[in-house]
Amino acid sequence: MKYKFDEKKLLGLFLYDYGHHKLYSAPFLKDGYVYASDAHKLIRIKADTLNGQYKSTTDYSLSLANENCDFLITRKDIEEALAHVPQVRETIFTECPECEGSGVVLVEYVDKEGETHELEADCPVCDGSGTKERETGKMILSPFASIAISDFKLCAGEVQLLLETMKIIGVTEVHLVSFSQTDNRVVFRIDENISVMFTRSNSEKADAVIPVAEGKNNQPGRKS
């Protein structure tokens, strides 16, 4: 059986945002699994449960951290924790309309002899940055917020990504299956075919907490 969810959208959530990072710019096939990663977060899905064709590679030595625990986390608890995280106004950077993103403008200077000189100067509108900051009117999670799970923390944005992943796949709970003080990787098993891995946050304080319950092994996940 193959999944029916939007796998392109799901895998895309884990790829590098800016498109110029060649190493992990597309999902790839390795040892029977499809991986998508930006080197900070990763999703691994059993290849024969997906519909797309993915290029095989042996270039990367990506692997999930070994399972060493089993805690159950519900979608409701994740949503509640995210609701407690401070929000900020989203701002985006767009090209400065004055200098069209170059950061420089041409100015003319007329000297005492009456001769005209063309000079380049920092754009006075964007101070030479070439960009203009603009509020989108949308509220987003504070980029500095973190959420505590058991005795580690994750960036709130990654918890939001975990929630988004659960929604796309259609599950209401996940299993935390790997974390330790000596490894900054944290692994969640979504179901028997899909796992995700995140890097822990070093944040001192947490803005919210997700409670964990001892999970039963072999808890049936959503069937593919």
Ligand SMILES: [Zn+2]
């Ligand atoms: Zn400018």
